[in-house]
Amino acid sequence: MLQRPRRNRKSEAIRQMVQETHVSAANLIFPLFIIDGDNQKTEVASMPGIYRYSIDNLLREIESCLKLGLNAFDLFPNIDEALKDKYATESHREEGLYLRAIREVKKHFPEACVITDVAMDPYSSDGHDGIVENGEILNDETLEVLGKMTLAQAQAGADIIAPSDMMDGRVGHLRTMLDDHGFKHVSIMSYSAKYASAFYGPFRDALNSAPKFGDKKTYQMNPANQQEALIEARFDEAEGADFLMVKPALSYLDVIKLVKDNTQLPVAAYNVSGEYAMLKAAVQRGWLNEQRAVSEVLTSIRRAGATAILTYHAREVLENKWL
Ligand code: PBG
Secondary structure, eight states: OOOOGGGGGSSHHHHHHTOOOOOOGGGEEEEEEEOSSSSOEEEOTTSTTOEEEOHHHHHHHHHHHHHTTOOEEEEEEOOOGGGOBTTOGGGGOTTSHHHHHHHHHHHHOTTSEEEEEEOSGGGBTTOSSSEEETTEEEHHHHHHHHHHHHHHHHHHTOSEEEEOSOOTTHHHHHHHHHHHTTOTTOEEEEEEEEBOOGGGHHHHHHHTOOOSSSOSTTTSBOTTOSHHHHHHHHHHHHTTOSEEEEESSGGGHHHHHHHHHTOSSOEEEEEOHHHHHHHHHHHHTTSSOHHHHHHHHHHHHHHHTOSEEEETTHHHHHHTTOO
């Protein structure tokens, strides 16, 4: 036997020497949930260890993450039901929770990379990502709302805006809006291939943002499709996206790889709430070793081709030195 691949696995030193994929703090983006009030920190029932923070506690959380070398945050607001309406007007109200939070974070931590979410669902009385009329999600009318939301977020200090709505043409529309209003420096991380997934359930619990009727299948992608991801990616790239995202991550590693092989842009992947919940639930029952499972999950997403990973594990992984 001339070939014995096991020789390269015989000691920890050699295994580390030939390791092809690494995950570091710089690759991680931490999603954070915000809620109104003072000194609030409420755990999301289906996401053990993940909380909704009032702005004061959000600042404390971000400060401690920065100390761990975790520098990028994706913020999502839990909006009071009474403030929701058909047109998500709360999303661009100057004194609204979300815009206040962005301003505060950038004021205290200008070095933090703040990523903001562009979609109507947290503010929509219909619980959809776009304007609803007669049970339909209107595309072009929604772009106008997304444009207002984007400008308000850029004004508040967002470094990267991340449209998660899946309306057609939104990247181009938002790029033009930003450029026309003096925000040429603000980046766009587009949710390019976002699937109509069962794995968003816990996130919708966190924000109380589940659709009030129907599902999101007329705008989010069919989980059975792969080539369609390339169509979305190509358009987003042509329309000026700086990052292309695939979401969820674990059931879509093939899509991450495909998108990566067909673009020179950095690819991001969202290790979503349901993926986090599954792993945590098994760990709580003693069925999985958390350190090993989390490290394997993140490594596999990187191996598939993701440069950046949005993950609820980010803080814990760095705190416990699991990488
Ligand atoms: C909605 C949005 C969702 C997530 C991020 N932005 C849920 C949805 O599309 O219903 C899910 C993230 C997660 O599950 O962690 N614009």
